[in-house]
Amino acid sequence: MTEEGLFYLVRTPIFLRMNFQKIIKSCPHSKIFDILLYPFIKLDTLCSLDNEYMMWINLSFYIQKYIVKIENFIARTESRSYENEVRYKWNMLKIEEHLKREYKCHWIDNAEVNQNYEGTFLKFINISIPSSTIEIRLKENNTGYIVIKEKIKKSKKKNMKNIQNFYNILHESREKKIGRQFSNVIEISASEFIFSIMSPFGVFNLTKSNILNHDDLFTKSLERAREVFDKTYKSIMNPKLYSVEALLKSYIFEMANDTDLNI
Amino acid sequence: MYESYQNYEYFRNKIEFIKRIKINELAKSYLFYIALNPGSYAYDIEPPNKEISYNADTDTKKTNQSNYRKANNILNRLHESKLIKFDIDSKKKGSSW
Numbered sequence: 001m002t003e004e005g006l007f008y009l010v011r012t013p014i015f016l017r018m019n020f021q022k023i024i025k026s027c028p029h030s031k032i033f034d035i036l037l038y039p040f041i042k043l044d045t046l047c048s049l050d051n052e053y054m055m056w057i058n059l060s061f062y063i064q065k066y067i068v069k070i071e072n073f074i075a076r077t078e079s080r081s082y083e084n085e086v087r088y089k090w091n092m093l094k095i096e097e098h099l100k101r102e103y104k105c106h107w108i109d110n111a112e113v114n115q116n117y118e119g120t121f122l123k124f125i126n127i128s129i130p131s132s133t134i135e136i137r138l139k140e141n142n143t144g145y146i147v148i149k150e151k152i153k154k155s156k157k158k159n160m161k162n163i164q165n166f167y168n169i170l171h172e173s174r175e176k177k178i179g180r181q182f183s184n185v186i187e188i189s190a191s192e193f194i195f196s197i198m199s200p201f202g203v204f205n206l207t208k209s210n211i212l213n214h215d216d217l218f219t220k221s222l223e224r225a226r227e228v229f230d231k232t233y234k235s236i237m238n239p240k241l242y243s244v245e246a247l248l249k250s251y252i253f254e255m256a257n258d259t260d261l262n263i
Numbered sequence: 264m265y266e267s268y269q270n271y272e273y274f275r276n277k278i279e280f281i282k283r284i285k286i287n288e289l290a291k292s293y294l295f296y297i298a299l300n301p302g303s304y305a306y307d308i309e310p311p312n313k314e315i316s317y318n319a320d321t322d323t324k325k326t327n328q329s330n331y332r333k334a335n336n337i338l339n340r341l342h343e344s345k346l347i348k349f350d351i352d353s354k355k356k357g358s359s360w
Binding site for chain 1: 266281294296344
């Protein structure tokens with residue numbers, strides 16, 4: 001079977017009822033499998049896992065799901081014009097000087113800086129007091145505003161004059177933009193792979209466990225999935241200690257303690 | 264980033280190509296057969312809804328020439344549509360897919 005034949009099969013509903021292991025054996029070097037399977041599990045392992053019906057059904061569902069996702073992304077890019085989309089590159093020196101001069105924020109020199117890819121959002125975080133931040137947001141027509149937070153519930157919002165003096169506009173090619181977005185679509189985490197393929201009744205016999213155990217790619221993926229699962233489990237079972245709010249609170253508390261010690 | 268765009272182009276070309284292909288249900292079932300049985304050839308494919316007939320003397324399957332020709336035509340059509348290819352590794356004689 002050809003690569004095109006495989007694509008044709010994956011897009012048919014009957015694909016979920018076919019013996020997926022035989023399909024892999026019939027075109028083992030397909031790019032679909034290179035991207036979606038082999039970063040997490042070796043071909044030899046897949047070929048050795050006979051009679052794992054639930055796992056194989058889950059695997060074919062996983063492949064079909066991602067092909068639909070890729071197809072949807074392609075359909076979106078076809079109907080989208082990338083011409084008017086630009087990126088903003090901030091002149092950090094200039095903006096830091098401005099913030100120090102206008103707002104007396106001298107902590108800005110050691111601040112943690114976050115920004116989105118397009119550069120329409122820029123955030124400085126005071127590493128000594130994480131609740132103290134400065135955000136700069138760009139709006140359409142070269143206008144923007146600045147939000148200064150000194151305490152968690154206190155913030156000042158001001159328009160930023162002559163904001164266009166602080167950035168340069170970068171024009172990216174359509175190819176580069178699509179490539180960047182597409183890499184987000186096809187970059188699958190190991191935990192996503194493991195959770196997609198494991199059956200809820202997954203108990204393996206000695207032979208199967210040994211096959212999976214000897215695949216270093218699979219064991220690494222399993223470890224990563226376990227870390228993610230542990231976090232989820234803890235945050236649900238013990239929200240007072242492990243929910244997002246609790247973790248953030250303890251982080252801020254630790255930072256404050258460190259600052260006191262330094263003083 | 265460039266590699267990622269190449270991947271995008273690859274998937275886009277394949278999906279566009281597949282969308283243009285029109286094959287009937289019988290041809291589809293032949294494609295499924297070849298996918299699950301690589302290295303097969305037209306003699307291997309049984310016509311649907313027909314019992315397999317055996318030659319009692321030699322204990323081998325009776326081959327119906329018209330069924331074979333029909334199967335071969337469908338496989339050739341699938342090959343022209345680039346959905347299947349010749350299996351060059353196959354040790355069987357004749358056209359193997």
